[in-house]
Amino acid sequence: MTLAPWNEEAWRNLHERRQRNALPHALLLCGAEGLGKREFADAFANALLCSVPRADGYACGECRACRLFAAGTHPDIVRVNFELRDDGKLRTEITVDQIRFLNERLSLTAQFGGGQIALIDPADAMNNSAGNALLKTLEEPTPGTVIVLLADHPSRLAATIRSRCQRIEFRVPAAAVAGQWLQKNGVDGKGAQDALVASDGNPGLALAWSRSGAIQLRGEVAKDLHDLGAGLVQAWDVAQRWSRDQADLRLRFAAALAQRQGRASVQGANSPLALTAATDLPKLAQWFDQVNRTRDLLRGPLRPELALLEVLSAWSVGQGGNSSKMERI
Template sequence: MSTLAPWQQRAYARMADAFAAGRLGHAQLICGPARLGKREVAVRMARRVLCEAASGDVACGACRSCRLFDAGTHPDYRFVSFIPNREGTKLRTEIVIDQMRELAAQLALTPQFGRAQVAVVDPADAINHAAANALLKTLEEPVPGRYLWLVSAHPMRLPATIRSRCQRIELRLPPADEAAAWLSAQGHAMADAAEALQAARGHPGLADDWLRAGGLSLRKAVAADLQRLWKGEAAPAEIAQQWAADEHADLRLRHAADLAVERAAGLTDPRHARSLAAWFDRANRSRDLLRTTVRADLVLVELLVAWRALRGGPEKRER
């Protein structure tokens, strides 16, 4: 089993200490930015709660419960996430009421091992309205020894009635030196880690993903494309077709929005800084549109035309 990152360990220790002291509530909201390892904290804590021979705050790894848990067949553990649609062609984008009803029925049963039952829902903010109402009934009628942990990168999307019934465990971005040390421990060169960490605004999980999957190289390509547009060396339609040609359009827009913020930070004219901030908002709205049936290339062309139009702003006159 992999070692928890320091920020994960802090969240895990809070839960483990509360459990040892009998203060761990039946409902937990484990939240924080995406890619900080919230799910791993929840799953590892579930393993600890169900362990039959735990030593301190760590599951033993050898008892019957741990072996079943590691095999994915523990009868007192449930993990709830996206399931296939009715046609079985793709995963749903919501967690639906039938899943919450099934979970409620499971938690109403006596644990087969007699210790506890644990359920993890991730991403909890994907629960739709009807499913949220069913979940609320479960939260309003807690049963001793039943634990329900909601994992979310967007906790404010959950109804207030659900949030108010959960203890909150929050994972936060670590200090820069801790993040850099962790990236180095993952095998990244210090210079690469520093560059990725700066681009990811201090987010080590995101920086690690970009370094492993080419996200940092993609960011540099996006910066070059925006610069070509800015100088009039490329047409918006040309760049839009390139950006829409693969599955990375969403990440390209994320990088583009961040790069607009970086450019705005170096300006002295507040009017153009505001224009870039408006383009940043527009880029993020375009990311939302990419998740719809609207043609990606048309969304991107419109956004990139707006970017090219900015070159006639005050920044050009400053130069």
């Protein structure tokens, strides 16, 4: 397995610690979605379980342990992810029962005679009871056990959990590195540039959005926000349309556009929406927070068009019918 180039240093550091038998018993891999921390966690787990790892620390890919790992049947790895509810939908939190089961598993002897590894993803979705249940295991780990927590939003984890983990940050790479990586994956030229702008420099998201057509969706969101601010469309019409197609992603783009708008206003640079003056920055910040709260509401039972109507109406009112021309993004 080959990791993204911006994650190679973190891999070398962990490999060096493993050679010195100085691996921590708990790791917190954190950073924005799309930076490769999940691929990193899988490669690391595979390497720990591999019978004959390579000199660079990666798994050999050929031994029995590697074949079981690839098939998803290795007995010494425990994955804790979102489970299905009784109605067949995925839960939006990791529950205390899942962590209790994990604790019981980790208290047993490893079947292959080595250690055990647990992957909790997303760890920042543990509810309070689940987090409290994990603390005892973090404080008194079973010998040979490594627990890996993955979090897009590590600040949501309790400080008591964060303090018991060795933290590895996954950061946005330099633009040149991201651009070269996108080119190797079939996205180059203006497409790569547009995708990196949309993703705020995040190459993993840029690649995914380029392949899925999400970059065009971002343009639609920008136009809708401009037209709402100019009084050219009604909030209810936009809310209904957004509710039918990738509402969460549309809100994500809306929040990012508002953030870029505010940044541009402060810097006196060209803005993505050409709507909000610097004097409106407090309103812009309030709306940014409202968008993110609405994204959380969409995970609940509330009708999506009603949640979207509230936030889009707030945008329309906040812009006061500005009719300036939107720049091309």
